[in-house]
Amino acid sequence: MQDLGRFLITSHCLGSGSYATVQLALDITGHQQAACKIIRRKEGSDLRKEMKEATLLMNLNHPNINRVYAVDSDPEFLYIILELCTGGDLFTYITTHPKHRLCEGEAKYIMYQLLKALKYLHDRMISHRGNVPYFFHESLADHKPENILLFSPGPYPRIQIADFGLARPKAYQETLHVCGTISYLPPEGILALEHKHLGYVGMPADCWSAGVTLFAMLTGSHPFDFASPSQSGVSLDDMDSQGFVLSQRATAQDERTKQRILDGQICFHEPIWVFHNQMTFLITDPLIIYGWVAKILVSHLLVPDPQERSTVYAALKSGWICMDLEELDQAYRERIRAQFP
Numbered sequence: 001m002q003d004l005g006r007f008l009i010t011s012h013c014l015g016s017g018s019y020a021t022v023q024l025a026l027d028i029t030g031h032q033q034a035a036c037k038i039i040r041r042k043e044g045s046d047l048r049k050e051m052k053e054a055t056l057l058m059n060l061n062h063p064n065i066n067r068v069y070a071v072d073s074d075p076e077f078l079y080i081i082l083e084l085c086t087g088g089d090l091f092t093y094i095t096t097h098p099k100h101r102l103c104e105g106e107a108k109y110i111m112y113q114l115l116k117a118l119k120y121l122h123d124r125m126i127s128h129r130g131n132v133p134y135f136f137h138e139s140l141a142d143h144k145p146e147n148i149l150l151f152s153p154g155p156y157p158r159i160q161i162a163d164f165g166l167a168r169p170k171a172y173q174e175t176l177h178v179c180g181t182i183s184y185l186p187p188e189g190i191l192a193l194e195h196k197h198l199g200y201v202g203m204p205a206d207c208w209s210a211g212v213t214l215f216a217m218l219t220g221s222h223p224f225d226f227a228s229p230s231q232s233g234v235s236l237d238d239m240d241s242q243g244f245v246l247s248q249r250a251t252a253q254d255e256r257t258k259q260r261i262l263d264g265q266i267c268f269h270e271p272i273w274v275f276h277n278q279m280t281f282l283i284t285d286p287l288i289i290y291g292w293v294a295k296i297l298v299s300h301l302l303v304p305d306p307q308e309r310s311t312v313y314a315a316l317k318s319g320w321i322c323m324d325l326e327e328l329d330q331a332y333r334e335r336i337r338a339q340f341p
C-alpha cells in the first residue's frame, strides 16, 4: 500500500484507460473508500498548470460530478483521489440492458442529471473536457457514455460525470483517430483535429456530447456512426468498453462518419423515431409523442454550428424535460439531493 496523505492507495485496480489506471484508495480519517487515478507524467509536463487545474476541480461540489478529494504528484506520476463510483459506466449499463437501450423514463432521469451537472459547470465557465477557461483552446470535449459513471449499481442510477481531460497530453488528439472515439467529437472538434490551428470552446461541445449520449440511451446506437444509410446505427454492442469499434471498419467508413458529423446528418432510422415519421397525424400513443419530443431535443443538441446549438439552459427547458419536470424534480430531490452531504 502506498501512503498519500490521509489516503492509502491499495493495489486493487478498479479500471484503466488510455492514460491512467484507477486503484482503490482508503481514506484513513473518514474510514471511507475512494478511487485513485494514477497518471504517468509526461516528460517536461507543466506540473504547476496540472495542479492549478486540479485545484479548480477540487472546488466543484455537485452530486452528479465525480468529486476530486485531493491531488498529489511525484516526478513520475500524478495522483488524483476521487469519489468512488461502484456502478460501472453508462456505456456498459446501456449495453447490458435486455434491449441494449434504456426505457424513455430512465433515459430522461439520467439526461436530467447530466444536464444539471453540465449547467453547474457552465455556470462556472467550466466545460467537461474543455476544462477550465484558459484551457479552452487546447483540449477536446469528449464526454462519451464511458466517462459517465454510475455512483452505485441498480436501475434509475445516480450518475456522475468523470474523467475531465486533466493532464491529458496533447497527443490525445492523435489517439482519437486510433481508438475510434472520434465519433463522439462535435463538428468543430473534427475540424480542430484536421486543422491544428483551430480551437473550439468546450461548452457547446458538451451539449453536442449530451445529444449523442441521449441518442445512445434511447436507441442503443450512434447517430452518426453507422454502416450505410439504410442501416440503423452501429449497435453499442459492437464496441468494447473503451469505445473501440471492434469490427475493422474501412477508413472510408470513418470518413463517412466524419462527414455526417460535419453535416449534422443524424441517423433517425430507429423505430422510436421512424414510427412517428410515418404516423404524424395519428398521435394517440404517449410513447409516440415522447419519441417526437425527444427527437426535437436531440436535433437541437446536434446542430453542427456551435453558435446555433442548444445550450444546456435551453435543454433543461425543452419540451421533453418539461413534460415530466415535476416527477423528475421530485425523484431528484428524494433520491439524489437528500443523500448528498
Ligand SMILES: Nc1ncnc2c1ncn2[C@@H]1O[C@H](COP(=O)(O)OP(=O)(O)OP(=O)(O)O)[C@@H](O)[C@H]1O
Pocket (backbone or CB within 6 Å): 014, 015, 016, 017, 018, 019, 020, 021, 022, 035, 037, 066, 082, 083, 084, 085, 086, 088, 089, 149, 162, 163
Ligand atoms: N471515480 C471512480 N470510481 C471507480 N472507478 C473509476 C473511477 N474513475 C475511473 N474509474 C475506472 O477507471 C477506468 C479508467 O478511468 P479513466 O477513464 O478516467 O481513464 P483515462 O485513461 O483518463 O480514460 P480514457 O481512455 O477515456 O482517456 C474507468 O473506465 C472506470 O472503470
